[in-house]
Amino acid sequence: MKNNLFLTSTLALSVIVSLTGCETLDQVTQSVTSVASSTGLINDDQAKSINKTTTAVAKPFEGITPSQEYYIGRTVGATILHKYKPYDKEESVRYLNTLGQALALASERPETFGGYHFMILDTSEVNAFAAPGGLIFVSRGLILCCKTEDALAAVLAHEIGHVQLQHGLQAIEKGRITSAVTTLAAESGKNLGGQQIAELTKSFEGAITDITGTLVNNGYARKLEFQADAAAVKTLKNIGYDPNALVAMLEEMDRHLKPGGMGFAKTHPKPKERIDELRKILRSADHPATLSKDRAERFEKFAEKI
Amino acid sequence: MFIHRVLCIVCVGCALALPAIAAPASGLSVQVRKADVRSTPSFLGAIVGSLVYADRVTQVEKKGDWIKISRDGTPLGWVHQQSLTSKQIVLKGGEVAKTGASSDELALAGKGFTEEVEKEYKAQNKDIDFAPIDRMEKITIAPEKLAKFLKAGDVSPAAGDTL
Structure with missing residues (x-):
């Protein structure tokens, strides 16, 4: 039953998105997931996941401060x-x-x-x-x-x-800006470990290659x-x-x-x-x-x- | 099935109504290393102060791209909206717990691509020289010199004012 309700709200979301266009996609999605979450149609984690995905679709580089x-x-x-x-x-x-x-x-x-x-x-x-x-x-x-x-x-x-x-x-390829870049350490504010730095450096290097490739070639x-x-x-x-x-x-x-x-x-x-x-x-x-x-x-x- | 339709309508209705209800938060953070505070909402306005990265201010008014801000109830002046964010910026070792803000509302200064990542990148790419970039970043022309340059060249903004 809950799954059906979730599917229905997702369908509603698709309709709204198609009506409102890309620029407001993120805003509308957040509103819908907020409602769906507060009414128990989906849980908080599902709401966050949907919001993150649509944000990434709307502006892949948005998480970069x-x-x-x-x-x-x-x-x-x-x-x-x-x-x-x-x-x-x-x-x-x-x-x-x-x-x-x-x-x-x-x-x-x-x-x-x-x-x-x-x-x-x-x-x-x-x-x-x-x-x-x-x-x-x-x-x-x-x-x-x-x-x-x-x-x-x-x-x-x-x-x-x-x-x-x-x-x-905008030249950074999709998928390059992972959660490691946008949310790592956000909960704790702790110093990053060697492995996390290595992961970030790999994403960083990839982003640099994407941008310089576009600028120069x-x-x-x-x-x-x-x-x-x-x-x-x-x-x-x-x-x-x-x-x-x-x-x-x-x-x-x-x-x-x-x-x-x-x-x-x-x-x-x-x-x-x-x-x-x-x-x-x-x-x-x-x-x-x-x-x-x-x-x-x-x-x-x-x-x-x- | 009927209940599905009702929920669907409620979802759509709420989604359309919510952006109007959710007024932007008035608390803002400075997201650039240094932000000039101006006397008027224009790049031509006299600089009356400056703010630094992660400073918290309150929005009082908005005109075009400019936001009138105050701090601790004292009006300060106008800052360009691009220099501010509605997220709270918490510096490394900052008091995350006390802010009560969720991770989505936080922009930790120490996350993602940082000086630490640049250091690691430099260690792996020793042939890339950052010294000319460091020199380049040191070149900052004082506002009064910019104004003098424009005046000397008879470059006058559309508003007919001067820098």
Whole structure:
């Protein structure tokens, strides 16, 4: 009898889910399991199990806290630097960080656990990477595609968009984030044992491989790139840079990228496709470029040393 | 069979009604290492204070992405919602038992991927160098310098205000 009741409530849940769509799946499921549990249709453990499963379906990376995201990002960053050498010229690094950190403030995620930090990669390859948590890497090749500070701001705002929308974490394969990651030690707060650390390190290593594989080799899905572009437009408007500079930068990039080439050419949709998407949300009247002499001069000074 | 249908209807009814009943808890924790408290609900608002990881605050008001908070009854200012969580963050060795919160409501600082896991990863991957990342993280530009940079470049936010 109880099993029948449980099946009935599960059926009811399926109907609600199909009616409400994925975004509210977790919320609805929790409500239904709460009712089913309190009325004795299912026990607490069954309710928790259903909730956990649907949460995992809705957002596999949701259990990752900002502090865990920070540690993932640090290792992703260190792995990227295993492939690319940093360009350490202090003045240039400072300029990039001033521009980038100002932009991050105007984004929809102004603060992350460890904050936003920017680095130049010493390569002529046209490329950029955003590690989870706010470590952002831009190549000399990509900086040279930017003809104005507004264009460089657009590049950085796009990468901030990936951080803001947690696209890096979304690259982690399903099943990688096990209960070991999300609930281990939650009951006790005790120090973890050697075996638990080993298990976590294995999951960690897997997550790093998933993310760096996506960033360096496969690239994000088109949809995520367009989302990061839309987030960039919003950030640029908020702070007062010209969002149309993103189009100008993509046009310039299109001239530099060789079909079938490395870096951006391999991991990003064609600039033309991104421009077409951007045109749908941009208006020429949006923050037209300010003809600031100081802005132009400081960018020129920065670009000369790249 | 009839009772099944009734239960089904009750389930659906309650599920739809519950989100409205379950108002968000007003107690919040800071989930970033440092969160700026601002005088207005905007990144342009003057910084009037700062909070650190796991600090507990109370939500007083919400405007867009910003939450007005208070601590011990004293209003503090506005913090971006992304820097706060409704979970209680209990630091290692924290008083879990006294909080009375279930494990689902807790976000223990020492769980999952931590410094300890990074240490283990480093031991297994000695060719991965974290020194440049440590250097990179040290570069933080002071808010007044950011404001000066934007002003010097004539970058003015849509609101017409300054940082």
